[in-house]
Amino acid sequence: MARLSNPTRLLASARQQAGAWLQRPLRIGVTGLSQAGKTTFITSLLNQLENHPKSLLRQRSPFDRLLSVHWQREGTEHAFPYLNALQALSGDPARWPESTTDLTRVELELRYAPGGLLGSVQGERLQRVELIDYPGEWLLDLPLLQMDYGQWCEQMASWVKTEPRASLIGDLAARLQAIDPQAGTDSVDLHALRGEWTAFLQRCREAGLARNQPGRFLLPGRGIADVMLDFVPLLAGNQHSHAEPGSVWAECQARFNYYRDFIVKGFYDQHFSRLDQQVLLVDMLGPLAAGPQALADVQGALDDLLASFRYGRGSLFERLFKPRIRRLALCATKVDQLTAEQQRDAQQCLEDLLTDSLTAVRHGGVTIKGFPLAAVRATRQEGDTLIAGRQQDQRLLRYRPAEIPAHLPLDLQVEPISLPPLRPPPGLHRNEIFPNYRMDQLVAWLIGETR
Template sequence: MDASGSARMVKAKTVNWLKQVRYQAERLTGQRIRIGVTGLSGAGKTTFITSFINQLENHQRGLLARRPPFDRLESVRWQRDGVEQPFPYLSALAALAADPPRWPESTSDLSRVVIDLRFRPHGLLGKLQGSRTLHIEIIDYPGEWLLDLPLLGLDYGRWCEQLQGWLSQEPRRSLAGPLLERLTAIDPLAPVDAGLLAELTTEWTAFLHRCRADAGLSRNQPGRFLLPGQGVAAEMLQFVPLPAVNQHTQGESGSWWHQCSTRFDYYRDYVVKGFYDQHFSTLDRQILLVDMLTPMDAGQAALVDLKAALEAVLDSFRYGRNSLLERWFKPRIERLAVCASKVDQVAPSQQRAVQQCLEDLLTDSLSEVRHGGVEVKGFPLAAIRAARQEGDALVAALDGQSGGVRYQPGHIPEHLPLDLKVQGPELLRLRPPTGLHRNEPFAHYRMDDLIDWTLEGDG
């Protein structure tokens, strides 16, 4: 890493430390709660956050009005001014209100949500203290970046070994095609060819896109090759896994190994760890969104990859209760909501089955989380309900079209088979319903239950 890169890293760490000190002071006084909305690409994070804000803004009109402490909620303010990289709430609302409606643009960079809730006093002590304000903070980010968190436990050699295993299996082996042969032919100890490295990086990025689009695979690393975001020098994203490299490989300066290894280390230590330390290391609650239906429709390989991706991601977070002193230095997630998203695509009677299949997929990981003392609860969720039931059929509009269709949703098994072989539900691409407006609560499934449980005890 050059001197300018080192200086940027030191500055970023200093700024991050000051932010964490200020945040922890507010956190310990019960004035702030930080929620991590975790989801891979396509899980519906942007739509979920838009609905989350909408439900709170319309708390008096929606189902939340019947629940304490929201029956004491006086005002809700979504902050824009003074918020660094604010979440594009208004743009998301405009997309949903278009003719025909369309889903909000997927997240392409980091953004922040800050919501202030003011509650009326409750009880004698509350009346003496006056109204109470709770600050909710949510970080939105591309789901592709989440898949880089497991890199924190790897060096370049081990990462290459891991990719060798992935590339030896279908469908990645076929999707890689000639690229795999080109990478295999490179001698990692030979002098690096900068032009060829740039070309191979472009080809690797195209391969990752194919893995996601053509096979529904989840483990696509490095994630920022798909969506770089801002603040990362383009040349530092030029490295590829070399099949001839293992954890014992060592090369001289100027070699393929040295160039790729140096840039991998920078990516892991500056980009991935900096992102984790700033946004994930101080979470109070976590909401895990998983589009379970799409990989079930794609087949066994997609489900196997989703399982491995989610297990690796969950292993990257700190869970469990801790002492007051530990909450300052090593805060941990105390509640985890596990949500099968987009369940409006199946009949209401089948939505719990989708959720059960998700929890079947993550049985071991969720057992570990619960063993650490974390409260875990499942929510089959539709942040915005795109389909409604009429008799034994569903009625919805197709994406990009104005008219509606009536169809029979596919069957979901009560439990996910251990071999992950299922008959896909044959999904349709639905669009949002018409008539959505900021000043009316969006139709949904269980957003009120989720918000209530996530904020329980903080009003």
């Protein structure tokens, strides 16, 4: 009653709340290649916030003053499928969330009790946070923003000449090479060739390769007319080729330009151009298991990705990292597949893999912090062995994890490790904190330390 009857305080509180509503949300860009762990990470982040009174977050300011967290659970278009992910993780047997096929979004509202020196005059504080989730394949297209069709054809021609792509593409390379760019277009042929290029990208993905372009050939998402994806790289062409009207080159170039200027740029402008914080999730263990070629491909993909944001004044880099993005959390994911002692090695290998790109990002004024992360810990450690459920059946597996090098050699020639596929742990419940490594530290750094 005393509080309600104090008009000054009421006014201050109303002003605070109005201010928070008008404030734009804190935008966190969750960045990661296909299967890096984005959806599991967002699910675990929501689990931390939903259960904040039980989380270690509680020990950190401002989460010690966090009163409640709200977001639109399901039902709106593009809502992040939190309940589906929970159902999978807490099912019997437990499953990992489905791989993402389209863009989804979460807009969180966090309500804090007044605190600090001004606490007595200020009212409750509202903080809005926005996260998006999308298929990792889409990220691989961002480097296309810096290319024209001829340059892309040259890049594809060079990629398919080197192993393992040279073997994976089979005779498609020779057939694409044999097409005269100035010949007339046959739309039926073009559609069939796109199907073959897509099948080649699928084989690349299964072989553990990361740079599979165009990403929307693998996962188109909603709202793209299928015919607009009917293009392929014409390997006999180059950046100096001319587009004779009616030629197959002109046709492919027009569709490539549409793809780059509307689909890729639209995705970038809407979701990556106005970020405040970024989380880069990288599965280091998958490529370490697939071998040095896969490791080199992930390195190329992530370097290209970070380089998409690294061009002089007014460039994508400026808009993404300066001055908006202040922090980049760099996370080697799924480190629960290693012993606690090895987890820092996986993080170090990631930092070794991206040394040059990270130096450039830091030079742009961005603070980078490393978090060896497990969004949902599938293992428990006993001595130097790990115990976890096997993916293929419900049997328990006790194993000693593979050796991880303390540093990656420059030539990336490391002995491939073996990695048993694991299930999520049994008995997860949405109203308990999921077992994890460092989720609370990461959430606190991303959301809690924003002022």
